[in-house]
Each structure stands twice: as C-alpha cells, then as structure tokens.
Amino acid sequence: MDKKKTMLSGEIASAALRQSFVKLDPRIMLRNPVMFVVEIGFLVTLLLCFVPDAFGGTVPRWFNVVTSVILLLTLLFANFAEALAEGRGKAQADSLKKTKQDVAANKVSSGGAIKVVPASELRKGDFVVVTTGEMIPGDGEVVEGLASVDESAITGESAPVIKEAGGDFSSVTGGTKVVSDKIKVRITADPGESFLDRMISLVEGAKRQKTPNEIALNTVLVSLTLIFLIVVVTLPFLSGFLDIQMEIPILVALLVCLIPTTIGGLLSAIGIAGMDRVTQFNVLAMSGKAVEASGDINTIILDKTGTITFGNRMASEFVAVQGSREDETAYWASVSSLQDETPEGRSVLELMKKNGFVYDEELAEGGEFIEFKAETRMSGIDLADGRKVRKGAVDSVKQWVLSQGGSIPGDLEANGAAIATAGGTPLAVAVDERIYGLIYLKDTVKPGMRERFEQMRRMGIKTIMCTGDNPLTAATIAREAGVDDFIAESTPEDKIAVIRREQAEGKLVAMTGDGTNDAPALAQADVGIAMNSGTVAAKEAANMVDLDSDPSKIIEVVAIGKQLLMTRGALTTFSIANDVAKYFAIIPAMFMVAIPQMQALNVMRLDSPLSAILSALIFNAIIIPMLIPLAMRGVAYKPMSTSRLLGKNLLIYGLGGVIVPFIGIKLIDLVVQVFI
C-alpha cells in the first residue's frame, strides 16, 4: 500500500515537472500577473545574454546569463508548486474515469418489458432494474425494493450500504455495484451530469475558479507589483540626477526581488492543496469558495438524530396510558407502522415480534397509508372501515385527537415527559379520538461529542441543535452533548429561519443534512454539507457532499477551511516581510559604487554589489520550493479564536519573514563571492 503511494507521488512529481515547462506559455502565465512580470524580466535578461549592449549597458555577459537562469528557475519553481498541487486530483480523476466505462442498463419500457440499452442512452425519468452483480447505470432513486450496494468506487469504503425505496436512504450513484438483491431505480441525471461526472471535473480541477478571497489577495499583489514597477522604472531618472548609471539587468533583478513572488508563486498551490485536503478527507467540495467559507464559519446548525446521536431511533418499549393495556398500545402502534418504511416505523414492528404480540396484517388491506412528514410529525393509516390510526410526536397527536373531539388521558403528559427526560423520543399512538399509549424510541449521544463542541467553542464557533423532536428530549440531548443552544419542534422552515437570522447578524452559517426536507436549508447555509447516503435533492442543494455520510465531520471541514485561510495569510505575511528585507540587501548595493556613504546601509556586509544582487535573487527563487511543503500541508493548526491566531501568525511569519532572508542572503553571498 505504502509502496504504491510513493510510486504514485513519484509519478505525480515527474508529471508536475513536465507541467512546469508547459505552464511557461505566456498565455497561461498571464493568469498570474506577479509571475508574468518575472517572465518579462526573464525575456529581457535573456535578450541581453545575446545582445549585451541592447540597452547600452556595461554589465558583464555572465551576469545576464546567471540572472536569466535564476529567473527561469523562479518561474519553474512557481509552476511546479501549482502542478504538484494539481497532481493528486488529476491522478484521482483518472482512476474515477476508469469506473465510468459504459455499462449495460436494463431499461423498463412503458409497457413493463425490459430492454438492454447502453447506460449512455438513459435520460432523466427512465426506469431501470438492477440485480446482484450488476453496476448501477446512472444516478437515481430507488423506487422499489432493497439492495446492498458496494459504493467503494466512489467513497473508498468497502462495506456495502443498504439502499431502499422511500426515506433518506433511497439515492443511488451511477458506477456503484449491487452486491445482493434487486432494485428498481428512477434515473435522475442526464448523461454528462451525473455525480461521477461532477466528481471527476471537481478533483481534476477542470472547473476551478479563483475564489473571492483569492481574487482580493491577487488584487493586492498586483497593486504592489505595479507600485514597485513604477518605483523601479523611475529609478534611472532619479539616479540620472545623481550621475549614477542604472543597469537594466540590475533593475530587473531589483524588481523581481521587490514584487511578492513568494506568495505570487504559491497562491494557487495553497488553494488547490486546501481543496485536495478536503477531498482526501472524503468530502467533495463543489467550489473552493465553499472550502474557504467553512474556514470563516461562526455558527453551525446540526440536527439531533443521526448527527449528535447515533440516529437509529429504535422502538424499545410500549407504554400504555390510562384506560388502555400495553398489548393494545402495541397493536395499534404496529397497525400504524405497517407501511411506514422509516427506521422508526420498522423498529416498531420488530419490537412487536420480539415481544410476542400479535396484530392483524389484513386490517391494513384497502386502507390508505399516511406517510410520515416532518411538517405533520405523524404517520399512520386510514383503514378501509373508516377508522384513522396515527402515531407521532406527542404534541401533534394530541392536537389531532382534540380536533376530532377526543380527550387526552391524564397520565399521557407525565409518561411522555419521563421518556423525553431520559433523552428518548415518545411517539403517541391514537385511533380516531382515543390515545392508547406511547412508543419509546431510544437513541444515544455519540461518544466524544462533548469534547468536539468544546473545541468549537474554543474556535469561537456557536453550535445550535435543530430538531423536530419535543423540547424535553431536545433539552436532555443538548445538555448531554454540550451544544450552545437548541431549537425543538423545528420544521424545515424553522431551520431556514434560524440560518437567516444568524446570517442577518453578519454570521457565516454551516449546516449538515440528508433529507429532502433539509434541502432548502442546505441551500440557504453558507456551507451546506449533504450526506452521500441522503436524497438527490439534498445533494444538489448542498455545496459539499460527505462521501462517508458522517455529519459530525463538519467540524473537521471547518478546521481544514481555517487552516487554508491561515496558510494563505501566513505565507502572504512571510512573503511581504521577505521583500522588505531584500530591499535592504539590494538598494545599498546598487548605490554603493557611486556613493561610498551608502556602505553604511550595507548592514549585511555583503561582498560586492553584484554578489549582493545575485544572492538576493537566488534567495528569492529557492524560497519558493522550500515553502512548497508548507503550502501543501498547511500551517499547524490548533483550535483557538481567530484574533489570537492572527496575532500569533503575524509574530511567527512576519518576524520570521524579516529575519530569514538576512541570514539566507548572507549565507548565499558567502558562497557566491567565491565564484565572482
């Protein structure tokens, strides 16, 4: 495994080396104005190698040659950084493309007959049947049946997952394989628009666009470059008054040393590597902007079930209320769940069997199934004989019973509260105007949640748990998990409202979700992470998809985003501090010959003007490859508030940025003077 990895990185490195030359194309270079200026400088000194007196100068030819070589290396180093950062994604895209071979699909025609067609002919709305051993030919939703599916081609996770009709686990992805059973799938994506297609273009960086942050920083870098360009261009005129001759190659060297080449050369590598870190973490970010936004998040909205708790809310007990028996409660609980395909619904039937209670399955025949909806918080069945059976959130069922003229058993409230205070979810069971009892749905808080939320607090992030559950259960779980705030009995609309409220206060909000009812909120959030196991609607609304379907990963995504922003900030600080130091190395050297008093400014005691300039230029070049590992890996990150982080980084990278070049240039000067 390890061997394969190193071989791969060897391949990536050699491909990146090739790319470094390809990227010298001025049309590509133009996208990075700072490095484009270096390229122009390189062309000027290159010309001087062949025509030394093109501008009437007297600089020795060897100096032009050496300067050209250093400038070319500077360009190649910057290109190599970018190509290296792009490399892993390209390699991953290649392996995904292999998954995307054209498979045969069993298309169900309108008459019901099955016809084998190439997957590329499938369109949105088509139906296909997939059985054991077959590849799922396109993205879609299971409309019939249940199957275990091997999604390792996409998620890298080898354990198969269960896909079934109805509920939040119905979406399937083209390119994954059915390992047992049979499902009927409604295709939801046209060719070329599938998840796999999107994933390929994402990891390949084909659609990579500069993020708003990058554009802003780029503008600053271009402005700095322009300022130094003006300074350097006007320098010969100024020095003309002092009767000092300014040489073109020296001016080029000065310009390159002064403009922010370090960050200019590493900027795009930092962004690509940040996105790559998210991908390696098995989260697909639809844009670099989303990754950056996650670094600035102030508030995280999490749902309770499945995020903070394990989420396999299982019926664990039937609790009768005044006037009913346990077996009656169990009986009606089961009838209401006969066609309820949610995990909660199925667990009711399982508990029924386990406890040896019996129910009449035929009772449901001819009845009308009432599907669970987050809005109503109830599910059930309208029987053919006219009786209406419901189970659901206690409050909702109470309202429903009251609206039909029924009354509420005296001990319902207390029994429900007992379950809720223990962290469970009580579901009331009712037939027409009578409430029979409660179903105790059990769920547990995932281990380590408290520590995670503590970490978030140290980062200055507020956590809000939004749950459809009742206030008592919500309060218990919120307390156990240690979230900052919670909202109970929230509908999908409430989730959007919370997000909007936070955003109105100028906060950036992240949220995770998996259901169709989460889709609007996922779209409203600045960072919306959908679970890969979730519905198509959720995945389309979100700007990230977690392939592992682990909602608590949002916490690490935020950390990666923060690390990206910090790395960029740290290297920008370092780069600009560097340039200041180089200024002091070069300027005295340039004037030293004509004005001996300038020697006082030669604080670094560099050997000669030419060696001083060359040393600064060499340092300017090699600092780029030396910082590639840091740009790719990101700076070390510990959870703390943004302002403290900023202060700490300014100290390390600002001060370091001033000191390192003095030492580096002095050392290089010691070597260079041997040769000249």
Ligand SMILES: Nc1ncnc2c1ncn2[C@@H]1O[C@H](COP(=O)(O)OP(=O)(O)OP(=O)(O)O)[C@@H](O)[C@H]1O
């Ligand atoms: N299958 C079901 N039948 C009837 N009622 C249900 C069913 N599933 C859940 N409920 C009730 O509806 C409430 C809302 O459930 P839902 O799954 O929508 O919560 P949510 O908004 O997703 O938040 P969370 O995931 O944190 O619970 C639950 O608290 C429960 O009382």
Ligand SMILES: [K+]
């Ligand atoms: K520079």
Ligand SMILES: [Mg+2]
């Ligand atoms: Mg839910």
